[in-house]
Amino acid sequence: MAVGSGKFGHLHPVAGVRIGIASAGIKKVGRKDTVVFELSEGSTVAGVFTLNSFCAAPVTVAKSHIAAGDSRYLLINTGNANAGTGEQGLDDACRCCAALAELTGVAAKQVLPFSTGVIGEALPVEKILRALPDALSDLSEDNWSAAASGIMTTDTRPKACSRQLQWRGQTITVTGISKGAGMIKPNMATMLGYVACDAAIAAPLLQRMVDRSANASFNRITVDGDTSTNDACMLIASGESGVVVSEQTPELLAALQALLDEVFLDLAHAIVRDGEGATKFVEVAVGGARDGAEALKVAYTVAESPLVKTALFASDPNWGRILAAIGRAGVEQLDVNGVRVHLDEVLIAERGGRAESYTEAAGAAVMKQDEITIRIDLGRGDASDRVWTTDFSYDYVKINAEYRS
Structure with missing residues (x-):
């Protein structure tokens, strides 16, 4: 795939x-x-x-x-x-x-x-x-x-x-x-x-x-x-x-x-x-960071979260997994009320929770796409960075389980 x-x-x-x-x-x-x-x-x-x-x-x-x-x-x-x-x-x-x-x-x-x-x-x-x-x-x-x-x-x-x-x-x-x-x-x-x-x-x-x-x-x-x-x-x-x-x-x-x-x-x-078993091409773009290292730390934590990646494979807008990954990225004194998260142009979270304008249907429509951007604004500076990743599918496990077969 x-x-x-x-x-x-x-x-x-x-x-x-x-x-x-x-x-x-x-x-x-x-x-x-x-x-x-x-x-x-x-x-x-x-x-x-x-x-x-x-x-x-x-x-x-x-x-x-x-x-x-x-x-x-x-x-x-x-x-x-x-x-x-x-x-x-x-x-x-x-x-x-x-x-x-x-x-x-x-x-x-x-x-x-x-x-x-x-x-x-x-x-x-x-x-x-x-x-x-x-x-x-x-x-x-x-x-x-x-x-x-x-x-x-x-x-x-x-x-x-x-x-x-x-x-x-x-x-x-x-x-x-x-x-x-x-x-x-x-x-x-x-x-x-x-x-x-x-x-x-x-x-x-x-x-x-x-x-x-x-x-x-x-x-x-x-x-x-x-x-x-x-x-x-x-x-x-x-x-x-x-x-x-x-x-x-x-x-x-x-x-x-x-x-x-x-x-x-x-x-x-x-x-x-062409990632093993990939069905999605995902950009994780982080802005509003204090420095580039902080932005990259958050971007990689989200991009490498197995829970985020499996939700991407399922086309499931389970945005709580994204928030959890941001929260464990190790950003010191992060004010979660200042964080805003988008799926493409759909605002899904702000002020520490679900955005008032967000609907499950809008999130699901984005997640069904082959190419998705997760945009995260930490609201604490002017630095930014981004990484690219894939979802985790059944085939990823199969390919690696059978690699030496």
């Missing part, structure tokens, strides 16, 4: 980035589960990673390799997370990097590994190594759509976005893909995300750009409140367009940052819309 059409339109190739997809048969024979990104020489790469203490072996290795600079290849496998695998997992991730490096004539540290799938099982290294030649022979600038499918796990559909920026007669292309449907509450990233542009951007600036875009998008979504062990979101700048973006070109920098923000948010929303 998923919300919305899932259509993402034409995906523009990004000069300097080629992608190959192959089948290693990690979890299912014949499934395309191994993806290789080849980056042109001189490309810069920046990224954000999970803050989960039990981070996966490929996360540790990728962070080490990206720090060395001059990354040339990304190697992604699905079906196995290579997480909770100790020293063997680190050795396995490094072995895969070394094998790809040998095949392509680069150093092992120029390969960044990524994995997603079942936690706690040894990485099937030999299967991946056998698939590498096929992935390399498949390298093409037009393989973004196939790659979007190749990185899926419990996703029901691929997720991608592509935009172009016209700047003084030149074109900058930005294209990206993401995956994720469950174990989604990113903490510095998303499940997996890869965005590339053909501008030339120095690594320190590129890092600031990915930090900003990820924080306003992937760090504002939650399906189930669980941060994955394997979260990673990478931003690539190939430089092949010849357009140089720097602090010395502030107007161009602002325009490209805005475009990146748009692409990242589209990819993040696609993850929520």
Whole structure:
């Protein structure tokens, strides 16, 4: 199940980035589960990673390799997370990097590994190594759509976005893909995300750009409140367009940052819309807070409340559950009489209780929609923030109960 059409339109190739997809048969024979990104020489790469203490072996290795600079290849496998695998997992991730490096004539540290799938099982290294030649022979600038499918796990559909920026007669292309449907509450990233542009951007600036875009998008979504062990979101700048973006070109920098923000948010929303068992796409917008942290705390408490999420699935305007979540969010000295809550444009609560204008029929009409906004005004300041989430359906439990079956 998923919300919305899932259509993402034409995906523009990004000069300097080629992608190959192959089948290693990690979890299912014949499934395309191994993806290789080849980056042109001189490309810069920046990224954000999970803050989960039990981070996966490929996360540790990728962070080490990206720090060395001059990354040339990304190697992604699905079906196995290579997480909770100790020293063997680190050795396995490094072995895969070394094998790809040998095949392509680069150093092992120029390969960044990524994995997603079942936690706690040894990485099937030999299967991946056998698939590498096929992935390399498949390298093409037009393989973004196939790659979007190749990185899926419990996703029901691929997720991608592509935009172009016209700047003084030149074109900058930005294209990206993401995956994720469950174990989604990113903490510095998303499940997996890869965005590339053909501008030339120095690594320190590129890092600031990915930090900003990820924080306003992937760090504002939650399906189930669980941060994955394997979260990673990478931003690539190939430089092949010849357009140089720097602090010395502030107007161009602002325009490209805005475009990146748009692409990242589209990819993040696609993850929520395809949340495991999702039937609703829900924005929780909190205003009137004393600071952004307070707004975000309330937004996440409401978005992650199992009682709120099950009411959303039932299309039941059980607004008392929303009030209860706000009340337990940990806002110090909250004056509940100053709180106002809306479902879309329907005022449901104010002055500590049900709004006089509210009717059950009006609330029920909103809750039947596929897309809903819960607006909360705390009435104590000017700060605001928002997150996006899903409902909890029967299928969410079924998908996760049968995940390893």
